[in-house]
Amino acid sequence: MITSSPDNRRLDGMVDLHGHLLPGIDDGARDLEQALNMARLAVADGIVISVLTPHHLNGVYDNPAMHVREQCASFRRALREQDIPLDVRPGAECHLVPELPAALAKGTALTIADRKRSVLVELPVYTVPLGAYSILEDILAMGLQPIIAHPERNGELVDGSEKLAEWIEMGCLAQVTAQSCTGRFGPQVQRAARRMLRNGLIHVMASDAHRDKRRVPELRAARETVAQWTSHEVATLLTEDFPRALADGQPVAVDRLKHALPSRQRGWANWLRRLRA
Numbered sequence: 001m002i003t004s005s006p007d008n009r010r011l012d013g014m015v016d017l018h019g020h021l022l023p024g025i026d027d028g029a030r031d032l033e034q035a036l037n038m039a040r041l042a043v044a045d046g047i048v049i050s051v052l053t054p055h056h057l058n059g060v061y062d063n064p065a066m067h068v069r070e071q072c073a074s075f076r077r078a079l080r081e082q083d084i085p086l087d088v089r090p091g092a093e094c095h096l097v098p099e100l101p102a103a104l105a106k107g108t109a110l111t112i113a114d115r116k117r118s119v120l121v122e123l124p125v126y127t128v129p130l131g132a133y134s135i136l137e138d139i140l141a142m143g144l145q146p147i148i149a150h151p152e153r154n155g156e157l158v159d160g161s162e163k164l165a166e167w168i169e170m171g172c173l174a175q176v177t178a179q180s181c182t183g184r185f186g187p188q189v190q191r192a193a194r195r196m197l198r199n200g201l202i203h204v205m206a207s208d209a210h211r212d213k214r215r216v217p218e219l220r221a222a223r224e225t226v227a228q229w230t231s232h233e234v235a236t237l238l239t240e241d242f243p244r245a246l247a248d249g250q251p252v253a254v255d256r257l258k259h260a261l262p263s264r265q266r267g268w269a270n271w272l273r274r275l276r277a
């Protein structure tokens with residue numbers, strides 16, 4: 001799909017790196033009908049690729065790699081039968097637990113788009129676990145790049161980004177949720193999302209969609225919010241270039257983000273330096 005963006009640049013289509021479209025395997029889509037509705041909404045919004053990321057290792061849901069691959073293949077067939085032009089790829093939202101590095105090494109936890117390049121990691125809702133730093137270090141040492149899912153919604157990071165900044169400095173990436181930017185999770189989360197974005201600590205915006213109503217697979221409205229907070233160039237990097245690179249197993253050129261931020265917002269590197277001083 002080729003459309004025009006508000007700043008008149010071509011859009012080759014957005015890539016949604018985080019969504020719970022696969023039916024009946026976690027707290028996302030309840031059944032195939034709802035999953036297909038979600039896919040239709042994604043396409044109508046301008047999304048061309050969705051990475052399907054059911055919860056894994058979160059104490060409630062376990063979705064090992066083989067199971068997700070099979071479910072993704074079956075959903076892809078259903079999309080084809082319904083003529084819904086959405087490219088779906090397997091993935092997982094892996095809870096940040098001590099067992100995660102071993103699960104990745106064994107191949108039972110899925111990487112983003114099964115490319116063995118990056119892994120979407122989820123923090124607990126309220127806290128940052130004590131061993132978070134060393135688990136992330138272990139994953140990086142395996143040659144995988146952790147993508148921190150929605151840090152703006154974590155109870156500890158919502159009030160301060162120091163730990164997130166440390167992880168980014170280590171080599172991690174971070175993903176903001178679209179509806180955090182548009183205010184669905186309240187003003188505190190929205191402020192945190194804005195702060196993290198303007199500090200250059202966010203590399204991907206994704207829907208984290210769970211349903212065909214309310215928590216839907218849409219990025220376009222939030223993309224406009226991000227463009228107002230930062231620049232159209234940042235919004236394009238976060239919804240197209242960077243997530244597409246990750247879905248294709250390519251490296252993310254993070255330096256492009258620093259240059260795309262308005263000059264007054266480029267202080268993040270200095271800010272990190274001050275943190276370490």
Ligand SMILES: [Fe+2]
Binds near residue numbers: 018019020093
């Ligand atoms: Fe999620």
